[in-house]
């Protein structure tokens with residue numbers, strides 16, 4: 001079967017009753033959609049049962065800056081086709097701020113948080129309404145989920161969000177997610193939705209993440225500059241070594257540019273979720289045979305919610321600097337961190353908090369739950385266990401509570 005033979009979703013089909021569907025998505029057609037000649041990562045994203053699709057502001061707005069309903073409808077067409085093929089889809093959509101500018105008479109994307117929040121407050125309504133109408137053409141129900149960083153950073157909130165998504169998907173609804181811009185403060189904002197999408201992909205147990213933007217793929221340099229080459233497959237860190245990913249997009253409407261997409265793609269891939277980064281204009285092929293854009297193969301195994309939270313979501317309240325031997329033991333041999341390998345302690349934390357472990361040049365190599373208060377540690381660091389009093393002769397970070405991170 002080819003992409004063009006994907007089961008078609010038909011607008012205005014009769015409204016299906018809203019009965020819970022099984023939690024495990026139905027497997028997609030046994031016939032592969034993706035030609036066997038394409039990479040395993042493309043096969044994986046194409047065959048994925050539960051997926052997260054993220055679309056950026058720049059792909060949903062007109063040249064004048066308002067919400068572009070025809071582009072939104074085209075995206076929904078592609079998502080609805082994927083739903084009809086048997087996938088469960090969570091849509092992470094930016095565009096609230098952009099959609100709120102014109103109704104408020106604001107002509108350029110504001111820099112100050114209060115105006116961005118006012119615009120998001122107006123625009124999110126427009127956006128949600130547009131999605132409800134557009135998915136309604138396929139008798140698909142949408143549910144709005146607005147998340148703050150706290151919802152993924154705090155464990156109890158994480159579990160709560162997980163339950164909500166799980167129930168929405170069981171009902172056959174399409175969750176439409178955005179950051180809750182109107183209440184997020186500067187300190188706790190995601191700002192761009194790429195990282196949010198990677199975190200949501202893990203939270204919902206997605207089998208693939210799609211990052212759709214106004215550029216058709218990752219390039220080794222800014223594609224607006226002559227000579228930039230397309231990167232089609234990313235199997236590991238070496239494939240993005242020389243890539244210069246800008247932090248500002250062409251449209252001036254998005255946030256984070258390609259740099260935040262690349263970081264989000266690598267984050268998801270390191271947690272066992274393959275990623276396809278493609279143009280929103282190519283959504284039908286991206287969500288069908290996956291023969292467009294840049295595919296990121298998984299570089300790590302799927303982490304439990306707790307280890308993912310530890311490694312990527314939880315707020316770190318301090319940092320411990322490790323000598324080379326400790327880095328090799330902790331990252332290379334997955335050992336617990338002992339006081340002997342620590343050269344410096346920064347921050348104010350209590351035993352049980354999450355801290356970053358950095359190497360001598362300041363790169364974060366791991367994160368973990370610290371077993372001592374910040375005030376206790378300076379007297380212990382650099383000393384081997386048998387020199388320490390019996391009550392302090394224990395791991396500073398236990399291997400079970402420690403998550404090594406991919407090198408930057």
Ligand SMILES: Nc1ncnc2c1ncn2[C@@H]1O[C@H](COP(=O)(O)OP(=O)(O)O)[C@@H](O)[C@H]1O
Pocket residue numbers: 055056057058059212213214215217218219220221222223224243244245246247248249250251252253254255256257258259
């Ligand atoms: N190495 C690169 N590869 C691809 N695009 C890049 C690169 N560096 C910078 N960009 C720019 O990143 C932009 C996408 O980022 P952004 O506008 O934030 O998108 P979105 O609104 O979809 O989140 C593209 O328009 C492109 O011009």
Ligand SMILES: N[C@@H](CCC(=O)OP(=O)(O)O)C(=O)O
Pocket residue numbers: 055056057058093094095096097098120178179181191192193194253254255256257
């Ligand atoms: N939450 C914001 C998203 C910020 C943003 O612009 O993100 P993106 O376009 O994905 O880089 C909004 O809806 O406007």
